[in-house]
Amino acid sequence: MSETQYIKTGCHLCWQQCGVILHVEDGVLKKCTPDPDHVGSGGYGCERLSAVSEFHYSEMRLNYPLKRKGERGEAKWERITWEQALTEIAEKLVAIRDEFGPEAVGKVGGTIHGPADWSSWRFFCHWGSPNFMNSGKNCGQLNTTVECAMYGWDGSGSAPELGVTKNIIMWGANPPESNQLKWNLVRACMDQGTKLVVIDPRLSEIAAAADLWLQIRPGTDGALGWGVINVLIEEGIYDKEFVEEWCSGFDQVAEKAKNYPPERVAEITEVPAEKIIELAHYCADGPTNFNWNLTCNHEGNGAGYAAAYTQAVIRSITGNMDRPGGNAIPGPISDDIDWYGAIGWELLFEHLENSDRDCVSAEHFPVCSKKMIRQFNEPIKKAWGGKGYGAAGYFFYPNTRGLVDAMRYGTPYPIKAFFIQCGNPLLTYTGAKNWHEALKKVDLLVGMDFFMTPSMALCDYVLPAASWIERPHMQLYWGLSTFNPCYKQPLPALHERKDDYYLWSELARRTGTQGEWPETLEGMYDLMLRPSGRTHGEIAESTPNYLLADQDYYHHKVNGYGFGTPSGKCELAPTTLAFAGEDPVPDYIEPSWSKYRTPDLAKEYPLVLTSGARKRPYWHTSYRELKTLRWQHQYPLLTINPEDARSLGIVDGEMVYIETPLGRVRQKARIDNGMKLGTVHAEAYWYFPEMPEEEPYLFGVWDTNINSILPDDYECSDIAGNLPFRGMLCKVYPCDTDLAYDQVVAPEVEG
Known part of the structure; x- marks a missing residue:
C-alpha cells in the first residue's frame, strides 16, 4: 500500500514564496497545493503550482556538470564530475586573481532563487570584488x-x-x-x-x-x-x-x-x-x-x-x-539573524576603501561607488541601532554596460572571469547584443541554473542547480525581509544537482578565500542564526516556524x-x-528617445515603446520549458491600440516587426482598446527552448527579444545606472512570416 507524505515548504516559482504542500507518494512528487495555514499566503496558490511536478522531473533539467568541448555557443559538451569542475574553476580563479586582481571576477544573478544571491555576495565580499549584481538592480536600485x-x-x-x-x-x-x-x-x-x-x-x-x-x-x-x-x-x-x-x-x-x-x-x-x-x-x-x-x-x-x-x-x-x-x-532583519556578519559587507567596504579600484561603472554613476557606501549606510545605522541597510550592495552595484565594457574592452580594468547564476543576461538586460559579445570574450564563464538557457549556452562550465524542492530554506529577501520562515529540505536532490551555496563554499575553500564556510547550506543558516541560540532545523520544526523582526510605526x-x-x-x-554630484531637487527630463527630446528620431520611429511588464504564467525568463504552463501563453505579444493598428495595416494575431534604431524583432500583434493611442507594449524575456541551442540560434533569442534592440549606453541610464526599458521609440509594421522554430535569426553586433 502506497504511503503519501504531505510536506510543507515555501514555493520559489516566483519571488513571493507562498506556503505550499508537496504531495509525495512513495518518494515521488505527485502534486503541489497551497498551504491554507501559511501565515503569509493564507492558502493562495497560482497556476504555476500545477507545473511543480513537471518542473522537478523535467527531461530538460540540467542534472550533471558540463564542460564546453568546442567553441563557445557550439552546443558541444562533455559530462564531468563536480570535483573536476570545481578544481578547474578554482585554479583559473586563482590565476586570474594573481595576474589581474580580485576585482577581475564578476557575477550576475536573476530573481530570487534561494541562496544564489546571498551566497555569491558572501564570496565576493570575502574575495574582494565589487563587480557583482543581480536583476534586482533594475528592479530597485534607483x-x-x-x-x-x-x-x-x-x-x-x-x-x-x-x-x-x-x-x-x-x-x-x-x-x-x-x-x-x-x-x-x-x-x-x-x-x-x-x-x-x-x-x-x-x-x-x-x-x-x-x-x-x-x-x-x-x-x-x-x-x-x-x-x-x-x-x-x-x-x-x-x-x-x-x-x-x-x-x-x-x-x-x-x-x-x-x-x-x-x-x-x-x-x-x-x-x-x-x-x-x-x-x-x-x-x-x-x-x-x-x-x-x-x-x-x-x-x-x-x-x-x-x-x-x-x-x-x-x-x-x-x-x-x-x-x-x-x-x-520596514527596517532591518531580525536581531536573531547575523546578516551583516554572515555576508561580510564590512570586509568589502574596507577592501574598497584601501584599494585604488572601484566598481567598474563608478566613474559614470558616482551615486553607486565606493565613496557613497558609508555616506548612505552610516546614517542608516544611527537610526537602526547600529544595523545598516540589508541589501547594501545596492549602494555600489555596477551598471550592466560597465560589466560588459570591462569584459569586452578591459575598461576601466578587465573582468576576466564571470559567473551567471540563475540569471539570463541575454534576455533580461538591454544591450543584449553587447552582452553576447562580452560573454564570448571572457577567459572563464561559469553558469549555474535549472535549464540550458541562451546565456548558459555560451558558458565554459554549466552546473546543475537544485531547486527549492531539493534544499533547506530560510527566507531572507536580500537581507530586507522582516519575516523569515525556515523549512527543512523537502526531498533529496535528484541526480547531481547542488544548491547554490555549495558552489561558493567549495570555491572559497579551494581558493583559500577567508571566512568561515560551513560545509552545508543548513550549516550556513546555523551560522547566521547564532544570535538566536537556535539552529535552522529547530526553527523549521517549531510552531511558528519563522522569525519576525520587531517593527514600529513612527520609528x-x-x-x-x-x-x-x-x-x-x-x-x-x-x-x-x-x-555624489547630483542635483538633489531634479527637474523632469524627457526620456533619451522621445518626440520632444529627439524629434528627428521620432519622425522615423513615431510610436512610444514600453516593455518589461510581467506576464503569467511565467516569471521573467523562467518556465518556458514547461508544457503545463507554455500552452497558456505560447508567443510574445505586441499590444497596440486598434486605431494605431488600422493605420498601420496590422491584424490581430498576425506577426509584426518592432523596429528601433538598433534593429528589429518580431512578435504577435494583440489589438487592445485599452492600450494608449500612440503607445505599444512589447513583451520581454522570450526565448524558445524548442529551437536549436547552437549559434546562431541560441534558442531563438534574437527573434523576439525586445531587449536586443534597446540601448544600454551610459548616457541612456539613470543616475544609479538602471536601464531604459520604457518610454523609448519604435515603429511597427506587418511581417509576412510566422514564428518558425527552425529559422536562423542572428544578431547584428553593435559597435
Missing part, C-alpha cells in the same frame, strides 16, 4: 538610492492595511501579474471602502478595477510627480506639521514645483489636468499607501530620477511615510536619532545625492 538618501530606508515592503488605509496609489504596477498576494490584499481593502488609483498607459487588470485611472505617456512619470507636488503645495493640502518638524529642503521643492502647474504637466504627460489635481487629493487624503513600483527604475536618464524623486517627495510631504495605513519603513520619532539620513531629517533635497 528607488533604493533615492529613498535611502531622502528618509533612510526604502518602501519596498510596504503594503496597505485593512481597515486603516483610505487610498491606494498603484503607480506603474499591476499586481495581478506580478504580486498576487498584494492584489489579494488590495481587493480586500477595496471591499472595505479603500479607493484605488492606477497610473498606467495600459488598461491592465488592476486599472480596470480603479476608481481613478491615469493613462500616462510612458516615461513622463517625473513630470506627473511634479504636477502633484505643485497641487499639494499650491492648495496647501500637504502635511504642514510633518514638513515643519521633520523635513528639510521644502523651500527648494516648493520653488521648483512652481514650474509644473497641472496645465503644463498635462501637455507633457497627456493626462488631463483635472485628473492630476484629483490624484493629488487622493495622495493628501490619507492614510494613503503608495505601491513600490519598478516603472521609474526603467525610464533611464533624467526621466527615471525625476520619477523616483517626486514619488518619494509625495509620500513624505503628505505625511504618509512611516505612518499606519501609509508606507511603513523616526522614537529611535532617538530620526530618519536614517545625515541630518536625521526627511531630506527633500538629499545631501547624500548632492555629495
